Amino acid sequence: MLRTNTDFLTYIDKLYQSDQSEISLQNFEKDSLLLRQGEKSHRVFIIKEGIAKCFFAEENGKDYILEFMSKGQVLGEIEVIRQIACLCNVAALTDLQVYVIPAASFKALLAKDFTLNKILLEELAERIINTSSRASFQQLYTVEHGLAKLLELQEKQNLTINKEDMAAYLGITLRSLNRALKSI
Amino acid sequence: MLRTNTDFLTYIDKLYQSDQSEISLQNFEKDSLLLRQGEKSHRVFIIKEGIAKCFFAEENGKDYILEFMSKGQVLGEIEVIRQIACLCNVAALTDLQVYVIPAASFKALLAKDFTLNKILLEELAERIINTSSRASFQQLYTVEHGLAKLLELQEKQNLTINKEDMAAYLGITLRSLNRALKSI
DNA sequence: ATTTCTTTTGGACATTTGTCCTTTTCTGCT
DNA sequence: AGCAGAAAAGGACAAATGTCCAAAAGAAAT
Numbered sequence: 001m002l003r004t005n006t007d008f009l010t011y012i013d014k015l016y017q018s019d020q021s022e023i024s025l026q027n028f029e030k031d032s033l034l035l036r037q038g039e040k041s042h043r044v045f046i047i048k049e050g051i052a053k054c055f056f057a058e059e060n061g062k063d064y065i066l067e068f069m070s071k072g073q074v075l076g077e078i079e080v081i082r083q084i085a086c087l088c089n090v091a092a093l094t095d096l097q098v099y100v101i102p103a104a105s106f107k108a109l110l111a112k113d114f115t116l117n118k119i120l121l122e123e124l125a126e127r128i129i130n131t132s133s134r135a136s137f138q139q140l141y142t143v144e145h146g147l148a149k150l151l152e153l154q155e156k157q158n159l160t161i162n163k164e165d166m167a168a169y170l171g172i173t174l175r176s177l178n179r180a181l182k183s184i
Numbered sequence: 185m186l187r188t189n190t191d192f193l194t195y196i197d198k199l200y201q202s203d204q205s206e207i208s209l210q211n212f213e214k215d216s217l218l219l220r221q222g223e224k225s226h227r228v229f230i231i232k233e234g235i236a237k238c239f240f241a242e243e244n245g246k247d248y249i250l251e252f253m254s255k256g257q258v259l260g261e262i263e264v265i266r267q268i269a270c271l272c273n274v275a276a277l278t279d280l281q282v283y284v285i286p287a288a289s290f291k292a293l294l295a296k297d298f299t300l301n302k303i304l305l306e307e308l309a310e311r312i313i314n315t316s317s318r319a320s321f322q323q324l325y326t327v328e329h330g331l332a333k334l335l336e337l338q339e340k341q342n343l344t345i346n347k348e349d350m351a352a353y354l355g356i357t358l359r360s361l362n363r364a365l366k367s368i
Numbered sequence: 369a370t371t372t373c374t375t376t377t378g379g380a381c382a383t384t385t386g387t388c389c390t391t392t393t394c395t396g397c398t
Numbered sequence: 399a400g401c402a403g404a405a406a407a408g409g410a411c412a413a414a415t416g417t418c419c420a421a422a423a424g425a426a427a428t
Contacts (some may be wrong), residue, residue: 056320064320081309087317110305117301121294124308125265128315133271135319136240136248139355142414163376171323176415178377327385347406360385362407 001150001169002051002068002157003130007119009072012046012099022105028096035076035090042103045075050096051159055168056088065169066131068093068159074123080106093165138171146170147180185334185353186235186252186341187314191303193256196230196283206289212280219260219274226287229259234280235343239352240272249353250315252277252343258307264290277349322355330354331364 016023025048028034035041037057047069054066054075066088069075075090080103101109109116138146147170154161161169167177200207209232212218219225221241231253238250238259250272253259259274264287285293293300322330331354338345345353351361 056317056324058320058324060324062324064324066316066320078309078312081305082313084313087313110302111298114295114298114301117298117305118294121265121301121304121308124305124312125262128262128308128311129266129268129271131312131315131319132250133240135315135322136242136250136355138319138323139248140240140242140244140246171320173416174376175378175417179415182378357386358406359387359408363385366408 001153002070002159003073003127004070005072005074005119005123007072008046008074008123009048011115011119012048012072016099022102024100026098026100028092028098030092030095032092032096033089034092034096034098035079035086035088037086037089040085041076041079044077044080044101044103044106045090046099046101047071047073047075048097048099050098051093052090052096053093053165054088054090063168064171065165067127068161074120076103077106077120078124143170143172143176143180144183147177148184151184185337186254186343187257187311188254189256189258189303189307191256192230192258192307193232195299195303196232196256200283206286208284210282210284212276212282214276214279216276216280217273218276218280218282219263219270219272221270221273224269225260225263228261228264228285228287228290229274230283230285231255231257231259232281232283234282235277236274236280237277237349238272238274247352248355249349251311252345258304260287261290261304262308327354327356327360327364328367331361332368335368 012023015021016025028050034045034052049071052069052073052075054069056064056066058064069090075098076086078084079086110120137149147166150166150169153159163174163177167174170177172180196207199205200209212234218229218236233255236253236257236259238253240248240250242248253274259282260270262268263270294304321333331350334350334353337343347358347361351358354361356364
């Protein structure tokens with residue numbers, strides 16, 4: 001659930017140093033929004049330090065957290081690849097340091113660098129694996145199962161998430177989360 | 185929900201004709217299994233004709249259908265990219281004609297052909313968009329909303345799915361599906 | 369320490385969904 | 399048409415989850 005990608009980070013670190021390229025470093029304060037669902041963005045981010053969350057804000061007022069992103073995770077690439085407005089919101093859970101690449105440069109890189117293509121394909125494949133197996137799991141098992149798994153992951157990754165985010169990650173209400181926590 | 189990809193099909197058609205490559209054409213009968221969850225596979229399929237379903241078989245006996253795949257959709261590529269056993273089952277819903285590429289050839293192609301990389305990146309990005317927005321929607325809205333959307337898509341795409349598959353796509357039981365169908 | 373305000377938790381009830389099993393409908397056969 | 403068996407639908411109850419709101423706990427100020 002707390003996704004990282006060392007290959008990607010290494011790749012971008014190098015690019016940033018070697019190249020006098022279009023890449024820049026930028027900071028985001030905790031709680032600020034990197035990408036706003038529905039809005040066009042023309043930048044791709046790669047997290048150098050810190051944690052962000054990707055979440056859908058549905059029209060009924062509820063949120064669904066897709067992933068918690070950390071070192072080496074790329075943001076906004078789907079939007080650039082498919083030329084669409086932001087799929088979901090991305091918010092900083094901690095102070096964040098990110099590499100920023102203009103969409104045009106990112107595309108240009110993709111058109112000439114097999115390494116980047118490979119890294120990206122592997123990352124997208126991994127996300128499909130995660131997202132789809134979680135969707136299946138959450139649909140077909142009880143909340144308690146899902147919660148148990150979440151707590152386990154949190155422990156393993158030394159991550160503390162507030163209850164509201166836990167509920168949004170599980171796609172349930174706070175009330176249900178509290179109930180499930182009791183019964184475990 | 186019935187995913188296609190004309191670019192991919194065109195690309196493979198050409199490759200199959202031009203090249204005396206490793207690509208072959210193969211047929212699968214309705215109801216046969218192209219990929220079995222958990223088993224290693226060393227082939228990538230591209231659907232030329234027909235419809236397949238990708239589904240998880242969870243340990244509690246329930247199924248969750250990820251997608252219905254048709255012309256130009258690629259199968260088994262995630263497994264090759266990440267070098268893992270099959271993530272889910274893929275079954276033929278109709279008789280199927282597919283191109284088959286050995287994993288090694290597929291990788292070799294990826295390492296030298298930007299066009300393939302681009303097509304694949306676009307396809308994976310699209311799948312992430314679909315899978316994640318559906319996960320969010322299914323978690324945060326009622327079954328009736330989900331069913332309404334499903335019926336709409338079915339109509340739009342001229343697709344008839346049996347009730348069992350509809351339920352598996354929605355991640356609910358047949359009983360719940362019947363109830364929801366009544367109340368619409 | 370006491371008060372006040374805010375945040376978190378949990379009770380009570382309503383709604384949704386699942387489970388189990390009976391009833392109904394359909395199909396093929398005579 | 400009538401029957402037997404199979405498949406699909408639905409009733410009845412149980413379990414899970416959501417909604418709404420009151421109670422409890424925590425934080426800040428004096």
